[in-house]
Amino acid sequence: SVGAYPNVQNLFAELGISDRLQWKEHSMIFAMPNKPGEYSRFDFPETLPAPLNGVWAILKNNEMLTWPEKVKFAIGLLPAMLGGQAYVEAQDGLTVSEWMEKQGVPDRVNDEVFIAMSKALNFINPDELSMQCILIALNRFLQEKHGSKMAFLDGNPPERLCMPIVNHIQSLGGEVRLNSRIQKIELNPDGTVKHFALTDGTQITGDAYVCAAPVDIFKLLVPQEWREISYFKRLDKLVGVPVINVHIWFDRKLKNTYDHLLFSRSSLLSVYADMSLAC
Template sequence: MRIVIAGAGPAGMVVARTMVERGHDVIVLEKRHVPGGKVSAWQDADGDWIESGLHVFFGAYRNLLAFLERYGLGDTFNWKPAEMIFVSERHGLAPIRFVPWLPTPFNGLAGVFAFKPLSLADKLRMGLGLIRVIFGDQEYVDQQDNETYASWHLRHGMGQRSLDEVMHTMALALNFQRADRVSAKLPLTAMLHFAHEKEAPRMALVKGSPDTNIWRPLIAQIERLGGKVELNARVAAIEYDAETNQVSGFRLDDGRLVTGDVYVSAMPVHNLRKVLSPALREMPYFANLNHLKGSPVITMQLFFDRRIAGVDNLLFSAGTHLSVYADMAIVAPEYHKGERSIMQFVVAPAAELITLPDNELVQFVMGEFVRLHPIAREAKLLKHTIVRIPNSVYQALPGVDKYRPDQATPVRNLFLAGDYTRQPFLASIEGAVISANRCIERITEAQARGDLIIQPQLLAAAD
């Protein structure tokens, strides 16, 4: 069976690596010059790595970790202690540490009760307000989708202070939107995992570039097994035959038609919408995709002549646009630059900032960074890089979850993979891996039912 996959991000690569191992003829088409999608990286003219985002991995990412371990990439990450370090002008560095010798959920509750930016009354209100989630299940969390997290938080007796000091920052780190914008389901899902799984809050970053540590090794494995990953190959249209209710090929922007037996869109949802034929757009299944909008986000790297933050972990800030950041020269050993810093920031919310000229954007970020780390005033800024992403993960707004599609489409040989599709986790690399596994299940089920028509000429070519 020949499988044509559009998109070499995490979901597309998981489908490709798994299916090529099962003996299928796999080709991956990626529009960019690098693989990895939202978790991509490339080198600039100086040889420094630029990343599309600050790629954070959690112990809760069990499907991703199992996938990488299976294919010999389990030693990819530099693991950090289970703690969230918040930075503010008033309190400096203030961690929420998960106490390792306590069982869940008390390991996390103990960390919250030691968190100095909150008063004792705030901590008690927060602990009581989260009891239903801490001792609850995903079914309850799913039922909270029609309300913003901020509304849910206040309705359950938790104060504005804990919302401002903790939860807005958490929502921005998860979805690049504040807690008064995102569905309650989003932060509650994360807290549910933290409350039930001892390893869930552990955080890690790739030891260096995701390109060299994850994607290029996977491509080499795929190609050794006879598959193909073609970069700079943008799918411009999905060719659809309404009479047979089948996709007849992926049309590339260079005019080529790439054909197969099964087609997988592992493209971001906004790119998928662009390539659908009019007949497909009229189907309710695909029309629902219009409800899924991407979150804008900016990734900025500032290269300094000296160490600034000096923390070997992620940093979260409340009340700024620097929702999460890290010194990559410390947290990622392969980026080590002696005593210099490479500060990498997730700048969000970004809707009003993304169109600013580079110099104004750098000035804005520097202004907020210096307020948090005054020592930065004494440092020399050597260079900067900026990556603007108008459509990143889908905006997890209230009421949107019901529009997320199943991986099997109404078209008999077209399937979807991506963190925006129906899966129980967050929009993240773990969600992408889960969606890929579900996509593989749907393909396998369709093949078992006899729904897939294997083209004779493709069979001959495979033989």
């Protein structure tokens, strides 16, 4: 799903395939663990600008938060609304749970809303996730009318997204090689990149090099000569999060599902969707 990720939307626009995004109604829908088959909705009205549409969505939801909890939540968010990007960046050292306690936000807000949000954004719990991640998303929701709106791709990613990327690269004179894993980053005597050595024995040389890989894999690829450089030392603090995608096929249609992304609010599952409806 594509939501509060402007860079992804920019990619679709550059490739000329924005029409392949199937936008859903502007809502955030949460499962109710204690009421199987029931959902609680935050509906953002199209007639109001941000952040009023978000405030309205929160105020109109009565299943998940009480009025005192809503008020305390809103007061806790005031510094984020007024402090801007500088405030957001300053919260990187606090987990979501620590920030909530510091701002006096009730624990139930964490349980009802932010466990689901933390799982959806980074697949980890609020006591592990930096509050900066949450505030980046919230600021986008508060500043842009459609910042929290979601869309699904209209088909399978290899055909509907990956092939347009390949075609775009090739149209500009580039080359795309599959099954060509990098084995080692070879360096020049001055510490700059000499070439990428691939597992098939070939070498890739260029004016600039980009390595986009999961952090745990990239740590293994970082040359020994770079590991004491402060920039790369910062990798030590990054830990990969194991994530699995599960597709379940049933012999009949499920009841009580939506054409939308659904927040599960469980300790294990982050989000789910009835793909036969959503795509």
